[in-house]
Amino acid sequence: MNPIRTTTLATALGLSLASTGVLAEMQTETIEYTIDGTTFTGYLAWDDEDEGQRPGVLVVHEWWGHNEFARDQAEKLAAAGYTALALDMYGSGKVTDHPDTAQKFMQEATKDMDQMKARFLKAKELLQNHESVDGDRIAAQGYCFxxxxxxxxARLGVDLDGVVSYHGALGSPIKAQAGEVKAQVQVYTGGADQMVPSDQVAGLVKEMQDAEVDLTLVSFPGVRxxxxxxxADKVAEEFNMPIGYDEEAATRSWQGTMEFYQRIFAQ
Known part of the structure; x- marks a missing residue:
């Protein structure tokens, strides 16, 4: 089924056209697409001032669902010169700000790995087919879930140049196998992250070393x-959750990601 597209304009700073008085360079599209009878909503962002095709980056949302934070990351990537698609792993309308509902959404999405892979690959196909994208240069980055x-x-051997995980779970029933992983891997985790304990960190390092994967892992001391x-701070206070924003870690992980993309896409 062909995606239904709603085109809007936005600036890299998120200002309206009326407030700037100039034509915005960033383009955004809300895309609806269907997989096995379920409708999903994605969000594309790219800078149409840049000529020619450029690498594409998939953005996978936190367990809250496809929300404003995920779309903001897509716009940041567009401002950095990429075309980004904030994809949807849950289905249209499945967005929440309550952890109990988020847990249910996540459990439903992760109960079938074939289903998860199909949803990811559909979004990857949409991104690769966009007119601004060089379909041979694709990466993916994800937050939490x-x-x-x-x-x-990456473990499943999806054809990606690189993947970046920010405070994501590192353990998995799927294990990377030598010669199967195509992506280079970059991981950012918090040293005080109670949801990603040190045994998961050590386990990932061993797994990736055994599979001969190019891995860079950064652990920020004291960061949740x-x-x-x-x-995150508001959520932590409201629901008594062990999470929290850290400006330095956020800045350093983004800078590291930009350097990572510059390197892998230049190869």
Whole structure:
């Protein structure tokens, strides 16, 4: 089924056209697409001032669902010169700000790995087919739940240049196998992340070494889960969750990601 597209304009700073008085360079599209009878909503962002095709990056949301934070990351990537698609792993309308509902959404999405892979590959296909994208240069980055998703896609041998996990779960029933993983892997985790304990970190390092995967892992001392999301502190207070935003870790992990993409896409 062909995606239904709603085109809007936005600036890299998120300002309206009326407030700037100039034509925005960033383009965004909300895309609806269907997989096995279920409708999903994605969000594309790219800078149409840039000429020619450029690498594409998939953004996989936290366990809250395809929300504003995921779309903001797509716009940041567009401002950095990429075309980004914030994809949807749950289905249209499945977005929440309550952890109990998020847990249910996540459990439903992760109960079938074939289903997860199909949803990821459909979004990858949509991104690769966009007119601004060089379909041979694709990466994926994910946050929390999304970090686990992109790592599992790498483990499954999905054709990606690289994946980046931010405060994502590092353990998995799927194990990377030598010669199967095509992506280079970059992981950012918090040293005080109670949801990603040190045994998961050590386990991932051994797994990737055994599979001969190009892995870079950065652990930020004293940093908690969800350190990239400025809204984490509010959630922590409201629901007594061991999470928190850390500006330095968020900045350093983004800078490291940009350097990673520059390197892998230049190869």
């Amino acid at each position: 999304g970090g686990a998703v992109v790592l599992n896609m 889960h969800s350190f990239t999301n400025p809204g």
